[in-house]
Amino acid sequence: MTERPLRIGVGAGFSDDRVGPAVALAESGEIDYLVFECLAERTVARENLARTDNPEAGYTPRLIERMEAVLPHCLRHGIRIVTNMGAANPLAAARATQAVAQAAGLGPLSVATVAGDDVADLLRARPDLVLEDGRPIEAILPQMVSANAYLGAGPIVAALETGAQVVITGRVADPSLFLAPMVHHHGWAADDWPRIAAGTLAGHLLECSTQVSGGCFADPGIKEVPGLEDLGNPIGEIGADGRVVITKLAGTGGRVDAATCTEQLLYEMHDPAGYLTPDCVLDVTDVGFAPDGVNRICATGARAAPPTSSYKVTIGYHDGYIGEGEVSYAGINAVARAELAAEVVRARLARNGHHYSEMRTDLIGMSSLHGMGAGRPEPYEVRLRIAARCGSAAAARAVGTEIRAMHVNGPAGGGGGSDPAVRKVLAVASALIPRDLVRPQVHLHDGQEG
Amino acid sequence: MVRVYDLGHSRAGDKGNTSNVSVIAYDARAWxxxxxxxxxxxxxxxxxxxTAGPVRRYVLPKLRALNFVIEGALGGGVTRSLAQDKHGKSLSTLILTIELPDR
Structure with missing residues (x-):
């Protein structure tokens, strides 16, 4: 008799992911773990700024909503939660999660945090390190607001070993969030490469949630996805021997098959023989997807080599402002009128005394997504959009204000102008730093104190 | 001529200023x-x-898939781009418009 495989459900695959499917998994998914991946590239930078203003902020804002929704079910069914929603402040995230449990009458909740991904001070001491684009780190040090290393599964495993019900991290590699429960549950060695390969493959397939179970896939008439409105979050079943099955909650919409799995396998992958994670270098060139029942796919063939001696670091830095605005045109000669409006707006912006280092003109409905390729047909309606990079909020506001003026001061029939948009840009750059400089820390908050 | 759209399906991912676009064949003939x-x-x-590229191609025969890594395609990267589609998720559907000789 074989042991029941570990079942890991995906609670979220991006910061704005839907909450309902996670609740459904917690209620009836018969899962052991619920994993939420919620950190976009710049989230930690943004939350670092939030923490500067308020020491109890700095975790992803939707943490409370998600925890309120799933904690009662997870505690009833003994499901442990692993998430990177701690962002720039895992300790405050732990306190907020415990407060949710308290308010819901769920009793003391043990939460373990993983910190040590913040390497900003380390970088300030090492301005000689080089960015991925070749610039020295000191080029952006004055504008730097955060620097975080992508930690691996190791410290998450240590956090799980404390017995905590919930593990909250800051920046960790997405597949590591999933690999850690497998390593912990099955007792895999960190250098058991066949199993680390299988677990990292499973983590990579699961990390964007429904993108493996029918999301980002449907093309009517060609690639149908049944019940897209009830799209179910995926579940990974991982055996002690490293057997991986990807599936989803029975009764939900979506599909899990070789087509959805292959699209997700190659998502955000460059060289398929060398996918770098903090836990290994993954080779997926021999991966195969075999049916294992309805909406069940067995993923095989992953190989892994030891990880590199570096951690990838994401550096958030202030990068000026972007201003933008939109206005629409329709009917005969709509495109020519939109193009005239663009010329007028650009001419007025050129004379306003501000400097724009980069400006982009889009005709939405024609060229905003794929650029102006040859032989595009003219649409009946078109929406002009201009976005520009600049050094001040005033310069950014002027962009949208000039576009808005097209209602009255531009070509015929311009309508539906947007409110002028001003964005302060938090950009990110990447670098590699030696692994031995980074010191991950694990803390247990047993919920008894206070 | 045959459209890539009729031969396979595609997804685009982002990393920094680089887009990767896969094409997965529907069957052996399409592959x-x-x-x-x-x-x-x-x-x-x-x-x-x-983008001026470069473009690198990786071949995965077992999955009947190609993976194209297209540098410079994301307007400076997700966090800096002036584009509407900062992740370039829609770039998957551009590769499908390419027409290929079918013999």
């Missing part, structure tokens, strides 16, 4: 054409008004 005709050069031309 034969894709593997032979959908070269890095053809893809670079199709995306040439967006």
């Amino acid at each position: 034969e054409i894709l593997e032979r005709e959908l070269t890095a050069g053809r893809v670079a031309r199709a995306y040439g008004h967006i």
Whole structure:
């Protein structure tokens, strides 16, 4: 008799992911773990700024909503939660999660945090390190607001070993969030490469949630996805021997098959023989997807080599402002009128005394997504959009204000102008730093104190 | 001529200022054409008004899939781009418009 495989459900695959499917998994998914991946590239930078203003902020804002929704079910069914929603402040995230449990009458909740991904001070001491684009780190040090290393599964495993019900991290590699429960549950060695390969493959397939179970896939008439409105979050079943099955909650919409799995396998992958994670270098060139029942796919063939001696670091830095605005045109000669409006707006912006280092003109409905390729047909309606990079909020506001003026001061029939948009840009750059400089820390908050 | 759209399906991912676009064949016959005709050069031309590249091609015969890594395609990267589609998720559907010789 074989042991029941570990079942890991995906609670979220991006910061704005839907909450309902996670609740459904917690209620009836018969899962052991619920994993939420919620950190976009710049989230930690943004939350670092939030923490500067308020020491109890700095975790992803939707943490409370998600925890309120799933904690009662997870505690009833003994499901442990692993998430990177701690962002720039895992300790405050732990306190907020415990407060949710308290308010819901769920009793003391043990939460373990993983910190040590913040390497900003380390970088300030090492301005000689080089960015991925070749610039020295000191080029952006004055504008730097955060620097975080992508930690691996190791410290998450240590956090799980404390017995905590919930593990909250800051920046960790997405597949590591999933690999850690497998390593912990099955007792895999960190250098058991066949199993680390299988677990990292499973983590990579699961990390964007429904993108493996029918999301980002449907093309009517060609690639149908049944019940897209009830799209179910995926579940990974991982055996002690490293057997991986990807599936989803029975009764939900979506599909899990070789087509959805292959699209997700190659998502955000460059060289398929060398996918770098903090836990290994993954080779997926021999991966195969075999049916294992309805909406069940067995993923095989992953190989892994030891990880590199570096951690990838994401550096958030202030990068000026972007201003933008939109206005629409329709009917005969709509495109020519939109193009005239663009010329007028650009001419007025050129004379306003501000400097724009980069400006982009889009005709939405024609060229905003794929650029102006040859032989595009003219649409009946078109929406002009201009976005520009600049050094001040005033310069950014002027962009949208000039576009808005097209209602009255531009070509015929311009309508539906947007409110002028001003964005302060938090950009990110990447670098590699030696692994031995980074010191991950694990803390247990047993919920008894206070 | 045959459209890539009729031979396979695609998804685009982002990393920094680089987009990766996969093409996965629907069947063995489609794979034969894709593997032979959908070269890095053809893809670079199709995306040439967006980026000067370079474009690298990786071949996964077991999955009947190609993976194209297209540098410079994301307007400076997700966090800096002036584009509406900062992740370039819609770039998957541009590769599908390429037409290939079917013999």
